[in-house]
Amino acid sequence: MLEIKDLHAGFDGNEIIKGISLSVKKGEIHAVMGPNGSGKSTMAKILSGHPAYEAMGGEILFNGENLLEMDAEQRSLAGIFMGFQYPVEVPGVNNAEFLRMAHNARRVKAGEEEMDPLDFDDLLSEKMNMLGMEKKYKERNLNDGFSGGEKKKNEILQMAILEPKLAILDETDSGLDIDALRVVSEGVNKLRNENNALILITHYQRLLDYIKPDFVHVLSKGKIVKSGGKGLALELESQGYDWVTTEN
């Protein structure tokens, strides 16, 4: 599904990612871990199509298409979802209406008719019930005045509506208390199936107690320095990042 080949990337001419290769197949969960400054967030930004970040070498293919030539809108419509570390607040734009716009953009792309607010409300209610979310998420404005935990839950709600082929969750666990972490993780687990894939970008392994990865990759100084099964995350937890980052 996703092929990253010898990717070099950064911003303002500074190379931060220095040759990463990663292959993600459908049904798989990959965790990308690493200490601060290892290039985790640059990797998230470059996958999301953030205009300030640029690829300086290598390629990324998504279902055979050149991802680096697509802008953020096209990537989303192609089936990639980015769960942001810091979702932006947009006062004045109703959350349900925003979700409907996003959902309809996909329908239009697929040549289907736009869904009217009433039908969409049914769909939204169904997803919110599944995720155990309160009604206030419909009524409030997009992330406006949301707590850190509420913002992350709202990201998962968006993921549920958009049903992406590949979801990338950037530091989704940061700033969450244990209850919110549980709600968010359970939501992500419910949205998983054998046809979609997930990349978790995280500093701490505690998220991986709730969402079990098939593969764990450790990032250091812009390179993947170690890959392994879920056991690797536990080793990192007990021994710290120094264990892998100083080995090289």
Place this chain on the structure above:
Amino acid sequence: MADEQNSVSSILEDKTYKYGFTTNVESETFAKGLTEEVIRAISMKKNEPAFMLDFRLRAFEKWKTMKPPEWPNVHYPPIDFQNISYYSAPKQKKVLDSLDEVDPEVLRTFEKLGIPLDEQKKLANVAVDAVFDSVSVATTHKKKLMEVGIIFCSISEALQEYPELVEEYLGTVVPVGDNFYAALNSAVFTDGSFVYIPPDTISPMEISTYFRINTEETGQFERTLIICAENSYVSYLEGCTAPQFDTNQLHAAVVELVTLENAEIKYSTVQNWYAGDKETGKGGIYNFVTKRGKCQGNNSKISWTQVETGSAITWKYPSCLLLGDNTTGEFYSVALTNGHMQADTGTKMIHIGKNTRSSIISKGISADYSSNSYRGQVKVGKNATNARNYSQCDSLLVGDKCSAHTFPYIETANSSVQVEHEAATSKISEDQLFYFESRGISRENAIEAVISGFCKEVFKQLPMEFAVEAQKLLTLKLEDSVG
């Protein structure tokens, strides 16, 4: 008297004078400059009743003692008022054979606004099928209104046909010496609109200036007078979203509204005058307008809604005098500035009667290098027991070169009064737009969503089609400014 006649005639260009006052020669324009003789000539040319000439001369006397206001937060080189010609016979707009002759930039805007082809032709004054001709539409409208006794005509026509109504109300809301530009307008205005709604009448349709001025160029000094008698209601629309150009840089209009007991006037404006060169700001319209409504009768209501998107400089404070008991004044405004535009706009709510209510919702959007100021005054007199005001002034900034300012003035002379003021400033950022895009929503739709969210409370006051067009217009104006 003979001397006077001579000096008056010398003002009129020889050729036109020779053929009398009713000639329809296209280029019938007075020589530049403003003197008492010019004013007498205007009044004579329009064959006005004596009270009108007297009104003009009183205004002129006041004007001579006044100076252009310096308090607005706008900057422009001094205007040479003797270098303006104060009378021009209404010119027919040039009729084009097809849309191919229309400025492509204008067409692009029409398309973006989603204006239907027939409508586009009307706006650009392309000759159209007689059935769709705006003149015949206007006639039909007028007839329909006349059936219920509503008068809707040009103010010149009203001075001929209904002079007693004009005399009774003209200048009662905006006195001749109210301010520099209002005094100038009172001295020299040549046309505008007149509406009279008789008692116990709900206007069967929205009245729109669009049906009156379409075949003529808008005057530089427009004068509007709307009177809504007891138990009546009218919704009046001014302007349109289509871009408007004019060879006259200075526009100083005056609008007066009067409501008698239990009457209501809803006045909506969408303004999209040429704002000048986007890079230098040169050549744009100066829009210095005095708009005021007087709630004269008890339980009456005046509501102003404006969407200001054009002009190089806007100086405009649609206001309400809440004279009667239990009267209500409302002001809903969206003012967008981009390029090098400067806007100083807001409202005045003067509470005089008991239990008077006013609300002010102002939304300023500034982009590029523009400056956008809200200036609002809430004044409560000593007899205005239980008066209430609520004001909300929000600013939205696009980019970091623009500015937004808020100048609220509150004065109360009565202790039973409740006045609330809220203000907020937010930004439309690249990060917000990126967030939308990363959910598959186009940039254009993202801007539209943020803007319409910001302006929601104002847009819902506008008639439906107007609201949709206004929203598209704002999006269009901001597309180049974000990012």
